Structures are given as structure tokens and as C-alpha cells.
Amino acid sequence: MSQAATETILDPELPIVDPHHHLWDRRTYAAPGQPPGEAAEHPFMTAIRDARRYLLDELLADTGSGHNVIATVFVECGAFYKADGAVEYRGVGETEFADGVAAMSASGTYGPIRACAGIVSRADLLLGDGVVPVLEAHIRAGGGRFRGIRNSASFEADKEVLGPLNRVEAGLYLSDQFRQGFKYLAELDLSFDAWLLEPQLPDLIDLARAFPETTIVLDHVGTPLGRGSYQGRLEERFGVWRDNIRELAKSPNVMVKLGGLAMAFCNFPSFLAEPRAPSTQLAEEWRPYIETCIEAFGPERCMFESNFPVDMGSCSYATLWNAFKHIAKGASAAEKTALFSGTASKVYRLELG
DSSP states (O other), X not given: OOOOOOOOOSSTTSEEEEEEEOOEEOSSOOOTTSXXXXXXXXXXXXXXXXXXXXXXXXXXHHHTSSSEEXXXXXXXXXXXXXSSSOGGGTTHHHHHHHXXXXXXXXXXXXXXXXXXXXXXXXXXXGGGGGHHHHHHHHHHHTTTOEEEEEEEOOOOSSHHHHGGGOOSOTTGGGOHHHHHHHTHHHHTTOEEEEEOOGGGHHHHHHHHHHOTTSOEEXXXXXXXXXXXXXXXXXXXXXXXXXXXHHHHXXXXXXXXXXXXXXSTTTOOTTTTOSSOOOHHHHHHHHHHHHHHHHHHHOXXXXXXXXXXXXXXXXXXXXXXXXXXXHHTXXXXXXXXXXXXXXXXXXXXXXXXO
């Protein structure tokens, strides 16, 4: 994929906490969370074809590309699970890995950024009561940085939409067994990152109301769909998405990450475009969703995210943050602080000295 013309970095001094990125080493081409070798032909895979390896060096190259990124939060992607031991504990290896990267960064050897200052991993809440010792193992492995878990509920009957990320059945967040495990998050002072698709937002609305004491973070503004049977229907379904976002915002325990719109599932014109779309085009494509979320939740409950390296299918890291800065141009200084660093630091309880 050709690179876009280098853009001038907007507002380069503005501090940024990137609350959502991944790290992995997919030596055999496969989707995040899939065993190596289980590749699939899907635009999602095309988007990350150049990011089989995305570790600290690659992250630092992106965060050092002009914007003032002061810290990041690692989010689970099936990386570096343990090769043996009880299956339910193997994901603790991902927390150990992320904490090791965080320790490297905290040394100052790689500059002032604090990479992986917060860690969000995965534990299977369908374990019910049995998830407690798994969560406790993550906490021990996290070096004081483990903040919560993510269980994806993303499901669509049209398998073309998700492609290699078809992993769960419908209704995960409504499951009694799932909720039996979910209830322990608040007791352990852990947050929950939720990834699901736009038509599934009512499931998250119900979950948030059932557990008002648990901090829930909606990833990727709820992932609007524009692929498969949803091709060309972004505008048609915008009102449905907007109404559900407004309803979800009525639960004060829910926050939202502003990003993920560069993914294959949304299928905006900028996705895999040649030449690469400039930040001004990205801003105009994404603005209706981001501004609706900010209006519904308020800046103090919203945080811009990179979702890298997944979002590289539409743009570079530097261009992505320029797009966000175009969208936030009219915000006050206090609102920009919340959107770009304050909300993320508060929600993930980052210790940034």
C-alpha cells in the first residue's frame, strides 16, 4: 500500500494518552487471537498484512512520528499466550508480556513515553465463579498495571462481515453464565472493555444497566457496519446507531473510545484507498460518529484511540491523530485535555508521574 504524503503535525504539543493499541508477533500470517496458520482471505487481513510484527520498536516508531504521545494502554489481541498449562490461565501470558514491555518503557531507555502503562487482557467470563482465580492471576502478573479485561461479543449472522473474527455466538453479554463471571469485575476493581457491532448495542445497554457499579468502555464507537449485507448502508443505519448510543450514554458507568472507524468492518471510502486518504477526508468520514458520541457522553467520558496497528488499513498513526485533531478543533482546552489524555488516564488509573 502506498504511503500518503507526509502531513504537518497539528497541535504537536498536545499530550496524548493512546488508550487502545495492540502488540503482537504473528510470524505466520493470521488474525489477532487466531492460532498461527489460520489465515483467512478478508479485507481485515489485507489491512494488517504489513503488521505481522508490531512490538515495542514498531509502536515507538508510530508514537514518535510527531504527536506528543505520553502513554499508552495495551488491549488484548491474543498475543503471547502460554503454550501449556490449564487453558483458562494461558491468557495470563499476554499480561506478563505487556507488563514486560511496560517495564522496558518505564526505564526511560526509550524516551519519556510510558508504553503499556495500563493493561487490558482477556479472561473468559463464561467461567462464571471460576473466573475469579484467573482474574487474580492477571492482577499478580500485571505489575500494578493490570486494569481490566475485554471479552468480544462481536457477532453477525452474515459471516462475510467479520471474516476471520467470527468467534462467538450471538448474545454473549446477555448470557447468565457470562454475567455470573462479570459480577466479579467490580469487586476486584477491574473495568470491562466491550467490543461488539452496531446492531448489538442493545445487548450492551442491558449489561450496563444490570451492573451499574462496573466501569464499561465501549470500543470503537460501537463499530458501524458497511460490509457484506451492510454494504452501502452506513447512512441508512446511522439513526439506529445514534439512538442506541444516546440510550447507552444514560448509564453513567459507560465510557466510549472514539476510533476504530478505520477498520474493514466500517468500510468507509478511505479504507485501503489508493492513494491514502488525507486526515481531512478521514475527519469528514468519521465526524458524525465521533461528534454524536461526544454530544451524548460528554468529553469527560470519551477518549480518542488509535486501535493500531489494525487501523493502518486506512492511514498512518500520524495521519490518524491529525484527523482527530481536525474533529476536535472547536473544542475548548479543557475538552481537548479530556478527549486526548484526561479520560483515558482517569478510566485506566494511569500513574504518569
